Amino acid sequence: MREYKWMSLLSPVLVAIEVMLETYIPFLMGNIIDYGITPGNLAYIQKWGLVLVGLAVVSLVAGSGASWFSSHAAAGFAQNLRHDEFAQVQKFSFANIEHFSTASVVTRLTTDITNVQQAYQISIRIAFRAPLMFIFSMVMSFRVSPQMAGIFAIVVPILAVILYFIIHTAYPLFSRVFRRYDILNRVVNENLRGIRVIKTFDRQEEEINKFKDASNGIFTIFSKAQRLMAMNAPVMTFMINTTMLLVSWVGAQMIVGKTLETGQLVSLFSYTMSILFSLMMLSNIITMLSVSQASANRIAAILREQPSIVNPDNPITTVKDGSVDFADVSMSYLHASHPSLNDVSLHIAPGTFVGIIGGTGSGKSTLVSLIPRLYDVSSGTVSVGGTDVRRYDLRTLRDAVAMVLQNNNLFSGTIAENLRWGDANATDAEVQKAAAMAQADGFVQEMPKKYDTYIEQGGSNVSGGQKQRLTIARALLKKPKILILDDSTSAVDTETEGKIMTALRTELPNMTKIMISQRITSIAQADQIIVLNNGQINGIGTHEELLKSNAIYKELNESQQKDEQDTIKDTEGDDSDASDAGK
Structure with a gap:
């Protein structure tokens, strides 16, 4: 992780630059409308229009850099984590291995680490971007119009409560999903290892049904979790439309009353979208982090498992002979x-x-x-x-x-x-x-x-x-x-x-x-x-x-000798039958 530390730190810095510029751009656009377009001041439009384009370019470069650094750091983090987890499994004694099924270890080395990798990338980019976007947009909206910004003080808590309910209900379901993945992987692993036995006993249909049961278990729980998470989009759409309607209605009243300019209302529309979308982003982030938390706990269980057999202090490095x-x-x-x-x-x-x-x-x-x-x-x-x-x-x-x-x-x-x-x-x-x-x-x-x-x-x-x-x-x-x-x-x-x-x-x-x-x-x-x-x-x-x-040994010997004699008799009988058939 140490080699990716600077990338992990640089990505949030670039995100902060990107967000600051993004939230300042609507303020500039409002000023261009109020002081350039409305009075017909072309010089003002040209001057601040160029500044706006320059800020947009810098924001684009910062955002691209943040994405590159975060994805590279996340991939490196996952690689190191996968290596550490596999190395830990190699240290396990047989007693340690009994704590985890083969299917469970495979899931933890693949699916779980992929989930944690995605969460890590989100944490150093999107999870940093969403709260910054929310804070900066709130600050700028209060700067434009404290009265209009008061609408957000009503809408945001309501939305936060709804999102909390959705996420809090869905999280336990994702933990159950990963336990079901272990079952599915176990079924697949057993079938691949025992394919000859399955065909010998003609158990293909039964094994297909077993796989279907395991797969349906994942589908049922995952569908329930996804139905809850799917409520995010309609709830957010409703809240965005409602808030935009409120901003439009109150803004129109204030423009008529000469307490708000047209450009300021345009800026507020932009900040409304930024605030609400940042909340939606946060809800998605929390969902992803909830899923990855279940994966992280499963990975941590392996990394925390102390090998029961380790080298002693000052170990002996020469074996004298083969006595036991x-x-x-x-x-x-x-x-x-x-x-x-x-x-x-x-x-x-x-x-x-x-x-x-x-x-x-x-x-x-x-x-x-x-x-x-x-x-x-x-x-x-x-x-x-x-x-x-x-x-x-x-x-x-x-x-x-x-x-x-x-x-x-x-x-x-x-x-x-x-x-x-x-x-x-x-x-x-x-x-x-x-x-x-x-x-x-x-x-x-x-x-x-x-x-x-x-x-x-x-x-x-x-x-x-x-x-x-x-x-x-x-x-x-x-x-x-x-x-x-x-x-x-x-x-x-x-x-x-x-x-x-x-x-x-x-x-x-x-x-x-x-x-x-x-x-x-x-x-x-x-x-x-x-x-x-x-x-x-x-x-x-x-x-x-x-x-x-020894009675046990004597009994084993007599039993095996009898089996050998029976086998010889059967073989001689088969040879005799074959000879008679030939005649």
Whole structure:
């Protein structure tokens, strides 16, 4: 904002010059009529006519300059505000993000900032011009004729009360409109993300109706607000006509009585229009500011939101090794009725392969999200390399921990550009090596442009399994001390998954590998397997140890083996049917 400060200050100065000249011009015109045209004094007309033209030109230049400076300052202000808001969102922890829906953040970064930009431009130009025009016109009308100016003392308060009622009633409606925009944006966002699911379930008609409901909600409230605001024009027209009629009637009486000149009446007509139009301008300004106030409050809510996870004073900038320790850790999400983790204590040695398994809602993802400090614990301590994660510089900690989620994103750009999110300075050889370990190099090499193949938004032009392998390769390029795979091979076949884990264990023996999986076969070779149940550790051990000592693990293993056997039988049955049909 600082770089646009002088423009923001210069615009009102130019507006003041413009308004002073505009309000002086009718006074000059009145004098030209009374002292030039009426007596036929051509010299007077020529002299003051040139002055009038000169003032009009200066007023035009000042007004144009004010418009340019105000629009430029407003655009710059909006740009900075948008940048600050987006930067603030980037600082948010997962807990902060839960306070705002995605659709709401998008609306605040687009529609709301546009409204505030318009309001800012209005504030430094029109909002300054309208009251100045009102004041200067009132002063000049009293100078021309104090008796005639008394009419304004009656009309202005009446008009002000009417406009206040309209604006005061409409303002709450505009706040509701923006809340409805959030709903509409959410519907659109969900549909764009889930278009395949919608078509699979043939839900197009239902989603169209949902969109119509959201759109109709905006239409209903906005129409009500606009109907109220539409009263401005007829009310102003009525008041202008009434006031002009009063000025004409009283002015005619005064001209007949020799207490007012014709030129003065012409000046008063001009001041009447200026006063009433300045009031109408003020009402429109207040309306716009009311709308933008709702937007400004929504933007301020994001800017005021304090990131719940920040760097500590004197942060540690080196991670010693990939060991992980949980000491009496409990974790509860915002508004949750019960903790996701409860009194968890655990040690993971550096360089080990650890598997985590458990039912839905057992706390698996919550447990690993505490390691890179995506959330903070409610109580207890999480340590990496023997140091509490809250003492680390966040960038240092997250450079040491790579996390691959089940539904990880790829971004618009080439495959190489996506992989270099892990390391922007990685060589082509390093990119290919990481992809090879993740079993991605094979299918990438089959693509026409190989690593220069363009990835569409969200990775829509690669399969789920390919996307997961690419995101694993991206994580490996970070060369982290700890690699977390949160069910991130669910779309990969077991043979390919086995090759990935073999490559990780043989080529990166010093890297701590933590893998969440629903498949026991994926983690059976782990050095240590953790069984979670209802946010607590139910068992720890190797595959063989847990089969003997842990009922939950044993039940999961038997269930999955039965499913595999049933699948094999079904496959053999299909093959037999096909063979009989061939005969």
